[in-house]
Each structure stands twice: as structure tokens, then as C-alpha cells.
Amino acid sequence: MLQISLWKRVVIWAVVAAGLILALPNLFYGRVEVHNDALAAIEAQGGVATPEQELDAGFWPSFLPSGIVNLGLDLRGGAHLLAEVHVEDVYADRLDGMWPEVRNALRAERAAIGTIRRQDSAPDELRVRIGEPAGIDRAVGVVRDLARPIVSLTGVGASDIEVSAEGSDVVIRLSEAERAATDARTVQQSLEIIRRRVDEVGTREPTIQRQGEDRILIQVPGIGSAEELKGLIGTTARLTFQSVVGRTTDADSRPGAGNVLMPSLDEQGTYYIVEDRVVVSGEELTDAQPAFDQNGRPAVNFRFNPQGARKFGEYTAENIGSPFGIILDGEVISAPVIQSHIPGGSGIITGNFSVEGSTELAVLLRAGALPAGMTFLEERTIGPELGQDSIDAGKVASVVAFAGVLVFMALSYGLFGLIANLALIINVGLIFGLLSLIGATLTLPGIAGIVLTIGMAVDANVLVFERIKEELKRAKGPARAIELGYEKALSAILDANVTTFITAAILFVMGSGPVRGFSVTLGLGILTSVFTAIFVTRLMIVIWFERRRPKVLEV
Incomplete structure (x- = not known):
């Protein structure tokens, strides 16, 4: 006889309710996104909120989950770069x-x-x-x-x-x-530094991964243009502190042995003669934050690690009254005169900065210097209009597929088909709930994975319903036919879905970018499909059977 204990029913409905609640914010995507951005800004400001941020934070109830599915580059728009690292x-x-x-x-x-x-x-x-x-x-x-x-x-x-x-x-x-090992370290270090720089500006779910021996793919949804992205990651941001020997306006002057000639960043036509020896490097920085100097001009505060602080302190103690060059990517951005011993390992970089410039420099210094230069082999800016077109096309495909499956199931299996359709709707909700829970990124191939899942989701129900029909032909009673239908179809359902899940796992491990997006939605769809077919659909049929007690089943 059909029997499902009370605790199993409670667990099944609790899982369904939790999944649908997690998916709920995606129905109000714009409002939840504004709410999340406001909360992130308030947290970055130390908990202090402006009136506008408080208003934006109230767009979504705080007692409801606020996780949403992140939209990939092809859906949201953004920038795409393919960079080649100069490992040599x-x-x-x-x-x-x-x-x-x-x-x-x-x-x-x-x-x-x-x-x-x-x-x-x-x-x-x-x-x-x-x-x-x-x-x-x-x-x-x-x-x-x-x-x-x-x-x-x-x-x-x-x-x-x-x-x-x-x-x-x-x-x-x-x-x-050693060259091979150095090449691998250089590319890996460049990849991690690019990731830190992109993460610093708060973009959602960037794709940053190695391609081939010396190339890095960078895709950042939501950023304005490829030029903006190149401005963020395309500079090495190599900071050094070196002794200043002299100053000149002659670009052809000979700096002398052990010295180099470097241009001034702020003063056109001015050059500094600096010692080639680096006193302290930017690699010994532990922090850099935008700030303002004593005159209210934008600047950058910095702090060294213990080793750098010791070098910095010893040098300033021995060279009071001498100029000290702060050099960024081969240009002298500031050459202050050392007024006194600076033992604390911290200081301030001043120059002709804007507020945005000081903020960007602080981001670059915090992330660290790129170990080598890069050439951008490919760059594309994808506008949000193209992303919206992709979303609209994906919606149309999903709706058409969904409607086709619903009509087919209803016509083929009557009431049982309608129950399967209800379970299919729950299945799609659970997919979006899981995507929101893990913070996954939805791409156009990901939408294709969901569409494929919609078609595959009813396979398990078709197997069960066909087994029930066979048992009814063998003169089994309705209750026994339903019970045997689920029991005998279970192995086939598990075999088919396990093999497909293995394929999705292989695509996730071996693939990259769009392939991974497809594998994630396909894998999650398989899990939710099996759950809804084996547990949800069966529970709904059992509840219907307990209430109606039909003598004859029309499947």
C-alpha cells in the first residue's frame, strides 16, 4: 500500500518551500540588486549610511533572503579582454x-x-x-x-x-x-593580481582564467567598457622608493654610472636623476588607502611590512635633508625632502591626483605589481542592450519549451500529467533557488542548460507513468500499480540521471567559461529533477489518492 510517513512529508515540503523562498528574489531582480548594492556600500563605509542608501536598502525586506543569480557577461554586458603576458x-x-x-x-x-x-x-x-x-x-x-x-x-x-x-x-x-618554472609563476602571479584588482572595485562574478601557456582571459560583467577594464589592470603599478641625485630639464643628459634618468609625472619637461638601487619596493607594502594631504589635496597613505619599515626607517634616519623619489612605473610621482626620521614604516604619496586617481592608485598598490607587461590581443565591449536581447531570447526559448512540455504531459497522461507539470514548475523554482544559494553566474549557455533540464525533467515521470500503465494492464489494483510503478522505474531513473550528472561533472572540471555555465545548470537541474520526480510527484499522487480513493486509474 501507498504509505509515506509524516516526517518524510514534512521534510519534502520543507525542502520545496526553502528552495522557492531562495528563488523568490529573482522575481524582483532590480529591487533586490539595488538593496544588495546599498548594503555593500554601507558596510564599506563602516556602517554609516546616507539617506539615499537607507532608501535603497529598504527596497527589499531584511527578513527575506536577498541572494540572486548573477548574470554573466553575455546577459549583463561588460568587457572582454584576452591578454598575453610578456613572461620574458x-x-x-x-x-x-x-x-x-x-x-x-x-x-x-x-x-x-x-x-x-x-x-x-x-x-x-x-x-x-x-x-x-x-x-x-x-x-x-x-x-x-x-x-x-x-x-x-x-x-x-x-x-x-x-x-x-x-x-x-x-x-x-x-x-x-628555470625559464619554464618562471613562466608558470609569472602567469599565475599575474592572474592572481588581476583577480585582486578586479575584486577591489566590487564587480560581480568576473571570469579570470589562464588560457594556453601565457595568456589570461578576463571577462567582467557590468563594467563600462574594455578601455575602463584595461585602465584598471593594464598597468604594472610597480612602486619603488629610490634616492634622488639631481634634477634637470635636459632629456638627453647623462645620469652617470649607477644612475638612471626618469621623467616627472606632474611636471612636463622635468627629469630626475635617481640611483638605480631600490631602497624599498612596493612589494613590501601592506596597505594603501586614498586620503587627503594637509592642504586638502587627494593623496595616498601607505604602510610597509616590518622588513620594509626597517629599511625605510634606516634610510630616512641617514638621509635627513635629502630628496627621496617615489617612482611609479618608471615615472617620479613625488620627490619630497626627508625632514626627519620616519620609524613607523608609513607615509603619504602626494602629487597632482584627482580623487578618482588616488583611489585607483591605492587599488593598484594594494593588489601589488604585475610581474610583467601584457599585450591585449582581443578586447570587446558588450553593451547591456545586447545582454537584454540575449535575456529576451532565452526567455522566449524557455517559455516555448516549458509550454510545449506542459501541453504534451497534460494530453498524454491527463491528471497525472498535470501533477507532473506542477512538479516541473517546482523543479525550475528549485534550480533558481540553488543558483541563488551558491551565488552562481547565469550565462546564455546556462539558460540552454535550464531549457534542456525542462525537457529531461519529465523523463522520470514518463518512466513512472508508463510502468503504472503496465501494472494496470496486469490487473493490479490502483494503489499496488502506483507503488510498483515507482519501485520498478527507480533504477532506470537513477541510471539515466547519474550518467548525465557524470557528464555534467566532467564538463565542469575540464571546461571553462560558457561550458562551465552550461554544466552547472545541467547538474543542478538533474538533482532537482530526481528529487521532484521521486519524492514531490509521488507525494502529490499519494495525497490525491488518499483523498479520492479511485477504483480505476486513468493514466
Whole structure:
């Protein structure tokens, strides 16, 4: 006999109610979105709200869930970039960083190798000339002892440098294994920094992922244009603090050994001669916030980590009265004179900033410097009108598919078909409830996954109803026919949906972008379809049967 215990009924209806309540905010998408944005702004301001924000926050009741399905780039509009990372730029920095260590090691052998002088060389090599050619083998051996093992899965057992002799020159190059490991680290670091920079401006559900060996795909829904996105992520934002030697208006002046000539960011035609040695780098920053200086002009407050604070404090104590250059991406943005010892490891960057400029600089500094430059191979701006067209087309497809399935089920199975239709409506609500709960992003392929789920959702009911019809033909009673129909169809339902779910899981793991969006909605749709077919539809049929007690079933 058909029997479902009370606690099972309560659990089933509770799950249905929870799913539909979670999906409810999507019916009022605009209002809930304004409400959520207002709450986020209030939280960012430390809980202080303006009258407009309080009004926006009241657009949606606080006791109801406010999670909504995020719209992807193809539905919301936004910017699409494909960037190529110049991984070879890192080689020169890596070798430059080795020079002090190489110099110190060779100095200890000066009696055997003579003088030591760095030579001009290609960006991917470090060339050192010694004064005694007879000591070249000794010099090569000393430098080789500086080699370190590579920490990577592909470079196990290999060294990071290759050292050779060319006449009186010791030539140091990165090994192939080290280049491969450096390339991987550079792209991964660039990807994480881009992600932090995009997250800082509060965009919803950006897609930032690696493509190929040295490319990064960036898709940000809701941002104004590709140019705006490039302005946010396209600069390296490399901040350094270096000693200022002098100032000139001659762009062709020779800065002298160990110095470089850098233009001023604010003063056109003005150049600073700064020492090539970096006192403190932006990598040692722990925080940067937009602020105002004592004259009320936009500025940026910064703070170093303990190591950077120590370097900064020691330098300022030893160089009181000397100018100190604050350099961003090769341009001097400020060169204040050190007035006193600054032990706290914090300071302020002033310059000809706007409020927006100081805010953007603070974001870039907090996120960190990109390790290498990038070239944008592809850029597209997708307007919200195109996104709205996609939404409208998706709605039409969904409604047509939904209506077709409803009509087919009603005509094929009568009252049982109407019960299956009601369960199908609940099924779609549960899908959106789960998407809202996990904060998933809905794309156009995701809508295709929902449309496919609508068609697949009735398969389980069709299997059950056909089994019930077969049992009725075998002269089984209505109650026994319903019970056997669900029992005998269960294995087929599980087999079909498990195999499809495995496919969706493989698409999610192996795919990217739109493919993942399709797999998410398909996978969630399979879970809700099985739940509604095995539990919800059966419970509704049992309730109907208990009330009507029919002698004959018309399936």
C-alpha cells in the first residue's frame, strides 16, 4: 500500500518551500540588486549610511533572503579582454637580482681572478668580465656554486642557472627548466593580481582564467567598457622608493654610472636623476588607502611590512635633508625632502591626483605589481542592450519549451500529467533557488542548460507513468500499480540521471567559461529533477489518492 510517513512529508515540503523562498528574489531582480548594492556600500563605509542608501536598502525586506543569480557577461554586458603576458620580461629582473650575489662571491676570489666588471649584455643573460683570463675556470666554478635547485614538478633535480665562459667573460643564463618554472609563476602571479584588482572595485562574478601557456582571459560583467577594464589592470603599478641625485630639464643628459634618468609625472619637461638601487619596493607594502594631504589635496597613505619599515626607517634616519623619489612605473610621482626620521614604516604619496586617481592608485598598490607587461590581443565591449536581447531570447526559448512540455504531459497522461507539470514548475523554482544559494553566474549557455533540464525533467515521470500503465494492464489494483510503478522505474531513473550528472561533472572540471555555465545548470537541474520526480510527484499522487480513493486509474 501507498504509505509515506509524516516526517518524510514534512521534510519534502520543507525542502520545496526553502528552495522557492531562495528563488523568490529573482522575481524582483532590480529591487533586490539595488538593496544588495546599498548594503555593500554601507558596510564599506563602516556602517554609516546616507539617506539615499537607507532608501535603497529598504527596497527589499531584511527578513527575506536577498541572494540572486548573477548574470554573466553575455546577459549583463561588460568587457572582454584576452591578454598575453610578456613572461620574458621577468628574465632580466631575475638576473639583475642575482648580480649583487655574483659580485660578492667573485670579490672573495679577487686574488685569483683580478678585477670584476659587469658588461652590457642581452636581457636574458648576465655577463661579468674578470681581469685575469687565467682565472676564468675558477670564476665559473664560483658562480656555479651559487646555483639553486628548481622547486617545481617539472624541474626536479635541475639547477636554476647555466654558467659558461666566453673569453674573459663569465656568462650566466637561466636554465630551460628555470625559464619554464618562471613562466608558470609569472602567469599565475599575474592572474592572481588581476583577480585582486578586479575584486577591489566590487564587480560581480568576473571570469579570470589562464588560457594556453601565457595568456589570461578576463571577462567582467557590468563594467563600462574594455578601455575602463584595461585602465584598471593594464598597468604594472610597480612602486619603488629610490634616492634622488639631481634634477634637470635636459632629456638627453647623462645620469652617470649607477644612475638612471626618469621623467616627472606632474611636471612636463622635468627629469630626475635617481640611483638605480631600490631602497624599498612596493612589494613590501601592506596597505594603501586614498586620503587627503594637509592642504586638502587627494593623496595616498601607505604602510610597509616590518622588513620594509626597517629599511625605510634606516634610510630616512641617514638621509635627513635629502630628496627621496617615489617612482611609479618608471615615472617620479613625488620627490619630497626627508625632514626627519620616519620609524613607523608609513607615509603619504602626494602629487597632482584627482580623487578618482588616488583611489585607483591605492587599488593598484594594494593588489601589488604585475610581474610583467601584457599585450591585449582581443578586447570587446558588450553593451547591456545586447545582454537584454540575449535575456529576451532565452526567455522566449524557455517559455516555448516549458509550454510545449506542459501541453504534451497534460494530453498524454491527463491528471497525472498535470501533477507532473506542477512538479516541473517546482523543479525550475528549485534550480533558481540553488543558483541563488551558491551565488552562481547565469550565462546564455546556462539558460540552454535550464531549457534542456525542462525537457529531461519529465523523463522520470514518463518512466513512472508508463510502468503504472503496465501494472494496470496486469490487473493490479490502483494503489499496488502506483507503488510498483515507482519501485520498478527507480533504477532506470537513477541510471539515466547519474550518467548525465557524470557528464555534467566532467564538463565542469575540464571546461571553462560558457561550458562551465552550461554544466552547472545541467547538474543542478538533474538533482532537482530526481528529487521532484521521486519524492514531490509521488507525494502529490499519494495525497490525491488518499483523498479520492479511485477504483480505476486513468493514466
